[in-house]
Amino acid sequence: MTVALEVKNLSTQIRLSRSVVEAVGNVDFQIDAGETLGLVGESGSGKSMTGLSLLGLLPNGGHIIEGSIRIQGRELVGLSERELRATRGNEIAMIFQDSQSSLNPTMTIGEQVAEPVRVHREASKQEARDRALEVLELVGLPQPRERLGSYPHELSGGLRQRVMIAIALACEPKILIADEPTTALDVTIQAQILALLDDLEERLGMSTLLITHDMGVVAGRTDRINVMYAGRIVETAPTGRLFTAMRHPYTQALLGSIPGLEQDRSKALYTIPGLPPDLAPPPSGCRFAARCAYATEQCREEEPPLTGSDGHLFACWHPVDGPIERLPTIVPPEGATPPAVASANGGGHLLELKDLVREYPVTAGIILKRKVDSIKAVSGVTLHVDAGETLGLVGESGCGKTTLGKLIVGGEKADAGTVELEGKRIFELRGRTLRRARRDLQMMFQDPYASLDPRMRVHAILREPLEIQKIGSRAEQDEMIANVLREVGLPQNAVERYPHEFSGGQRQRIGLARTLMLDPKVIVADEPVSALDVSIRSQILNLMRRLQAERGTSSVVISHDLAVVKYLADRIGVMYLGKLVELGTGDDIYRRAAHPYTDALIKTIPVPDPAVKRADVAIRGELPSPRNPPSGCRFRTRCPRAQDLCAEQEPVLREFDPGHVAACHFPLQTPLAAADTPS
Amino acid sequence: MLAEIGAQQMVEGIPPLGSPNIPTTAPEGGDVQILASGWRLALREFFSNRLAIVGLGVLVFFVVFSFAGPLFYHTNQSLTNPLTGDLAPSWGHVVGTDDNGFDELGRMMAGGQTALEIGFFAAFMATVIGTLYGALSGLAGGIVDAVLMRFVDILLSIPLLFIVLVLATRYSATVVSQSLIIGLFSWQIPARLVRGEVLTLRERDFVAATRIMGGTQTRLIIRHLIPNALSVVIVNITFLIADSILLIAYLGFLGFGLSYPIASWGDMLGNAQNAVTSGYWWLVFPVGGCLVLVVMACNLVGDALRDAFDVRLRRR
Numbered sequence: 001m002t003v004a005l006e007v008k009n010l011s012t013q014i015r016l017s018r019s020v021v022e023a024v025g026n027v028d029f030q031i032d033a034g035e036t037l038g039l040v041g042e043s044g045s046g047k048s049m050t051g052l053s054l055l056g057l058l059p060n061g062g063h064i065i066e067g068s069i070r071i072q073g074r075e076l077v078g079l080s081e082r083e084l085r086a087t088r089g090n091e092i093a094m095i096f097q098d099s100q101s102s103l104n105p106t107m108t109i110g111e112q113v114a115e116p117v118r119v120h121r122e123a124s125k126q127e128a129r130d131r132a133l134e135v136l137e138l139v140g141l142p143q144p145r146e147r148l149g150s151y152p153h154e155l156s157g158g159l160r161q162r163v164m165i166a167i168a169l170a171c172e173p174k175i176l177i178a179d180e181p182t183t184a185l186d187v188t189i190q191a192q193i194l195a196l197l198d199d200l201e202e203r204l205g206m207s208t209l210l211i212t213h214d215m216g217v218v219a220g221r222t223d224r225i226n227v228m229y230a231g232r233i234v235e236t237a238p239t240g241r242l243f244t245a246m247r248h249p250y251t252q253a254l255l256g257s258i259p260g261l262e263q264d265r266s267k268a269l270y271t272i273p274g275l276p277p278d279l280a281p282p283p284s285g286c287r288f289a290a291r292c293a294y295a296t297e298q299c300r301e302e303e304p305p306l307t308g309s310d311g312h313l314f315a316c317w318h319p320v321d322g323p324i325e326r327l328p329t330i331v332p333p334e335g336a337t338p339p340a341v342a343s344a345n346g347g348g349h350l351l352e353l354k355d356l357v358r359e360y361p362v363t364a365g366i367i368l369k370r371k372v373d374s375i376k377a378v379s380g381v382t383l384h385v386d387a388g389e390t391l392g393l394v395g396e397s398g399c400g401k402t403t404l405g406k407l408i409v410g411g412e413k414a415d416a417g418t419v420e421l422e423g424k425r426i427f428e429l430r431g432r433t434l435r436r437a438r439r440d441l442q443m444m445f446q447d448p449y450a451s452l453d454p455r456m457r458v459h460a461i462l463r464e465p466l467e468i469q470k471i472g473s474r475a476e477q478d479e480m481i482a483n484v485l486r487e488v489g490l491p492q493n494a495v496e497r498y499p500h501e502f503s504g505g506q507r508q509r510i511g512l513a514r515t516l517m518l519d520p521k522v523i524v525a526d527e528p529v530s531a532l533d534v535s536i537r538s539q540i541l542n543l544m545r546r547l548q549a550e551r552g553t554s555s556v557v558i559s560h561d562l563a564v565v566k567y568l569a570d571r572i573g574v575m576y577l578g579k580l581v582e583l584g585t586g587d588d589i590y591r592r593a594a595h596p597y598t599d600a601l602i603k604t605i606p607v608p609d610p611a612v613k614r615a616d617v618a619i620r621g622e623l624p625s626p627r628n629p630p631s632g633c634r635f636r637t638r639c640p641r642a643q644d645l646c647a648e649q650e651p652v653l654r655e656f657d658p659g660h661v662a663a664c665h666f667p668l669q670t671p672l673a674a675a676d677t678p679s
Numbered sequence: 680m681l682a683e684i685g686a687q688q689m690v691e692g693i694p695p696l697g698s699p700n701i702p703t704t705a706p707e708g709g710d711v712q713i714l715a716s717g718w719r720l721a722l723r724e725f726f727s728n729r730l731a732i733v734g735l736g737v738l739v740f741f742v743v744f745s746f747a748g749p750l751f752y753h754t755n756q757s758l759t760n761p762l763t764g765d766l767a768p769s770w771g772h773v774v775g776t777d778d779n780g781f782d783e784l785g786r787m788m789a790g791g792q793t794a795l796e797i798g799f800f801a802a803f804m805a806t807v808i809g810t811l812y813g814a815l816s817g818l819a820g821g822i823v824d825a826v827l828m829r830f831v832d833i834l835l836s837i838p839l840l841f842i843v844l845v846l847a848t849r850y851s852a853t854v855v856s857q858s859l860i861i862g863l864f865s866w867q868i869p870a871r872l873v874r875g876e877v878l879t880l881r882e883r884d885f886v887a888a889t890r891i892m893g894g895t896q897t898r899l900i901i902r903h904l905i906p907n908a909l910s911v912v913i914v915n916i917t918f919l920i921a922d923s924i925l926l927i928a929y930l931g932f933l934g935f936g937l938s939y940p941i942a943s944w945g946d947m948l949g950n951a952q953n954a955v956t957s958g959y960w961w962l963v964f965p966v967g968g969c970l971v972l973v974v975m976a977c978n979l980v981g982d983a984l985r986d987a988f989d990v991r992l993r994r995r
Binding site for chain 2: 406468469
């Protein structure tokens with residue numbers, strides 16, 4: 001087999017105004033023709049910098065300080081910008097993560113796909129256009145001829161990503177670098193794009209470097225995986241071996257800390273304590289030593305070389321043997337400190353949502369703003385949450401789960417329907433009573449960077465809820481802040497610091513601390529961990545789990561990640577286009593899914609286990625527009641089981657097990673009472 | 680006191696759940712890196728800009744020159760004396776005298792005082808009005824926002840010089856009245872800037888968080904929106920100062936400046952219109968130079984501030 005790409009001893013530095021960051025250090029790897037190599041690591045591990053080094057596209061101040069990059073024997077390091085330009089997009093091409101900002105909004109997609117052909121092959125306009133059409137067809141863009149003249153904003157995220165791939169493939173590169181190609185996409189679209197990449201590789205015989213943070217994505221799709229940590233490759237092995245017989249503690253911990261769908265809820269997740277090191281300058285010795293359970297003096301002083309045999313190399317003085325045993329540590333058993341919150345309305349539910357509707361008007365005209373249409377974000381959702389219970393909400397982006405969360409805490413006003421807390425319709429209150437009632441419903445946000453006011457110290461951030469609600473004297477407030485900080489695992493000196501001085505995980509802890517300040521009855525957590533790295537994610541998940549058990553607070557956890565929801569929630573609701581399509585316990589949903597959408601969602605989630613056979617793309621097509629949702633069952637346009645009835649009649653929720661309901665005419669399970677079928 | 684408690688509790692720390700037994704003194708969430716605050720970073724960036732230092736130096740010089748200068752360089756600026764009119768620079772009058780016999784250097788100092796006072800006062804007023812107006816408009820949104828901003832558009836379409844001219848002729852032209860007039864009619868630009876900033880800020884999660892806690896609109900504006908829009912406002916202040924100083928100079932030049940005996944650079948330039956042809960250069964170039972220098976210095980400082988705030992997020 002010929003070697004397509006060979007990287008030897010590559011080191012890249014980025015010069016900042018006051019320091020030099022060693023972003024990539026002594027990286028070696030090679031990709032054979034037709035092979036797919038996975039490059040896995042957390043943010044800041046240098047994986048993207050490695051990709052950019054290959055293309056000579058390093059950011060300002062970045063440069064390769066040593067090493068060699070050879071494409072089929074031809075050296076790239078040291079080439080002039082002109083020679084590099086001739087290589088880029090021609091022999092080696094890249095797919096970027098964010099198709100929104102990577103495509104030029106002022107050029108049609110036809111022009112953009114044709115551009116590399118015009119540049120590298122000096123093709124005529126007509127030839128380039130023909131080639132563009134050919135490639136767009138290849139990447140499965142529906143109606144490519146009509147779409148040549150479309151602008152990027154006219155396409156959905158999944159289709160834009162296909163266009164990005166088409167641009168990369170236009171000149172038939174030998175090497176394709178895919179940097180987080182599916183991170184910004186929904187799972188159902190992700191499955192389609194990954195299947196497309198697989199298929200293209202096979203047909204075109206390209207070599208691919210797949211850069212990702214998601215172990216699930218690389219598991220089924222690569223021949224070999226490199227694991228990067230703090231700028232170094234710490235382990236490289238054939239895919240199967242890496243998952244079943246890893247030797248580096250970091251790989252072991254990384255895989256151990258991902259909550260799987262099979263995760264036992266009563267067990268804590270494995271976590272990697274602390275944060276990745278600052279690489280300006282990098283620590284001496286093994287870079288993982290500070291967070292490693294097996295570290296000794298030797299690790300802190302001497303850097304381990306990358307050694308091993310049989311194509312399985314690792315850099316560790318004290319290698320481990322295979323995956324971690326699940327830890328015996330158990331989350332304080334549920335019910336041990338029973339959340340004895342007696343409902344005020346005598347046995348009713350703590351929180352009850354009835355037929356909630358939220359529609360955003362689409363207006364025309366600047367001054368009069370006539371309402372011409374509306375986006376149906378939430379269309380008649382009925383739910384309840386009991387005291388001490390955690391309800392999960394899953395669905396793809398645009399399914400209305402975030403809007404529903406905001407409706408619960410009163411961040412949005414419902415157009416119809418009611419939210420009742422302990423039997424009281426709190427959002428019909430006014431003025432002071434409303435403010436008082438808001439105490440009981442608090443929200444934790446997704447983006448730890450946007451949810452904290454950058455101009456306020458942590459002390460002021462945590463004191464604000466108390467100030468607004470006029471709780472306690474200053475001294476009492478200080479004490480409450482200190483207690484909550486301890487509860488979420490932050491040092492006390494945090495109070496004097498500004499949000500930008502914290503890492504993402506720490507900020508999320510501050511966000512959680514702020515919601516806890518008012519000791520609410522219900523916490524709505526909107527994508528609490530989706531902005532965090534894998535190793536930090538498990539820390540936050542464990543923390544949330546512990547607080548659930550200790551405080552007995554009810555919560556609503558919203559996420560696109562079924563594994564996260566399944567780990568945190570007692571019951572799970574699946575949403576699709578503003579409707580609740582299925583509701584049940586984690587096992588109901590995962591093992592006995594009744595709705596075809598739920599089933600497809602579970603099948604498309606990439607599992608970090610190469611032994612699991614990937615299902616074929618379970619759902620085709622894209623989410624229909626919420627402006628104009630399909631008649632009858634909203635899922636029918638993508639449903640494999642859809643029949644005429646689905647377009648005519650909207651299915652109602654039917655019971656499949658006690659407490660397990662789904663809205664489908666042709667469910668995968670038999671409903672409990674056949675008499676319940678809609679007339 | 681707080682720091683002491685902090686140190687104690689840091690040692691206790693909660694052992695990380697689920698992790699292998701690593702002896703750790705750090706709390707579960709890890710320690711906090713101590714970095715400089717955003718403002719300090721911006722300040723550092725500002726002072727690493729040479730032009731900014733020059734601009735700041737020039738401004739400081741003119742403040743000292745105008746306000747402390749007269750304490751050391753005593754001149755008569757109230758009684759005219761035609762006998763000593765239009766004298767060329769000499770040891771007695773370093774920059775000569777004008778046609779009324781006033782010492783030109785002393786008059787430059789007095790004019791500098793009014794220019795700086797009016798500049799700062801007008802800019803301050805415009806900023807306060809503009810910031811509140813813009814924040815309110817941006818936060819309210821919808822019809823209120825549309826009406827408020829159309830009002831701004833209308834005001835902006837009337838030439839400022841025209842309004843100020845009309846008003847200046849109706850009321851006695853003192854430093855306070857002139858600054859009031861300029862301040863009351865130049866807040867539209869800061870209002871637009873702040874509104875734009877607030878429109879993006881109000882979609883941020885921390886604003887939603889405050890709402891969900893039950894925070895009032897007033898709290899939102901004062902505690903969250905304005906502090907976060909402040910960098911834009913601060914940059915704009917320097918440009919407002921420069922514009923106000925220029926405007927007051929126009930007025931003076933056109934003969935609608937401050938009433939006698941208050942000195943202003945614009946009046947001095949206006950009075951010296953014929954001096955160039957007579958060869959009395961000292962009545963034109965020194966004053967003109969002062970005006971150019973102060974306005975340029977304001978703009979240099981403003982540019983540097985804008986750069987300092989812009990790169991704040993990019994650097995470490």
